[in-house]
Amino acid sequence: MMKLLTIVLGAAMLLGFMEPMLGAGHRPCWTRWINSDSPNDGPGDIELLADLTHEFRGEVCEIPLKIQVETVDGVPANKTGQIFHLYSNTGGFICRNDQQGSGKCLDYKVRFQCQCNSKEHLY
Numbered sequence: 001m002m003k004l005l006t007i008v009l010g011a012a013m014l015l016g017f018m019e020p021m022l023g024a025g026h027r028p029c030w031t032r033w034i035n036s037d038s039p040n041d042g043p044g045d046i047e048l049l050a051d052l053t054h055e056f057r058g059e060v061c062e063i064p065l066k067i068q069v070e071t072v073d074g075v076p077a078n079k080t081g082q083i084f085h086l087y088s089n090t091g092g093f094i095c096r097n098d099q100q101g102s103g104k105c106l107d108y109k110v111r112f113q114c115q116c117n118s119k120e121h122l123y
Contacts (some may be wrong), residue, residue: 029116031060035072035109040099044085046103047110049092061114064089072107082104 034052039045049067053060067089071076077084077093084107086094089112095105 003050027116028065028113030068030113031056031111033109033111034060037108038107039095039105044094044096045105045108046095047093047108048086049088049090049112052092052110052112060112061110064112066113066115067093067110068106068113069093069110072109075106077108082106 034047034056036052036055037046049060049064050060055060057062062107067091069084069087071077071080077087082095083099084094085099086092093108095108097104
């Protein structure tokens with residue numbers, strides 16, 4: 001019982017210390033799913049953060065907390081068995097056709113978790 005109480009109090013303190021760092025009224029939220037490339041358009045499926053922050057200005061933050069990647073059919077990327085050249089919240093996502101046993105990447109979509117103002121609404 002004491003161990004559980006210690007964990008709960010520790011979590012409460014940690015959250016209390018994190019609030020000022022994030023700023024009052026800020027919370028993590030997700031962008032909408034974005035599919036700006038296709039494996040048919042070149043060397044693979046490329047969803048780079050730098051390109052997406054430019055193309056979808058105001059929708060994608062410059063320093064995301066997390067990235068989620070799944071196929072356009074909704075299969076999580078880590079369940080596809082494919083090899084990824086880049087899978088990073090700070091860089092984006094790259095699947096190269098030449099690294100796949102089948103010779104081709106699936107078509108992927110990405111979304112990013114950002115710190116959002118409570119007055120903003122992302123998806």
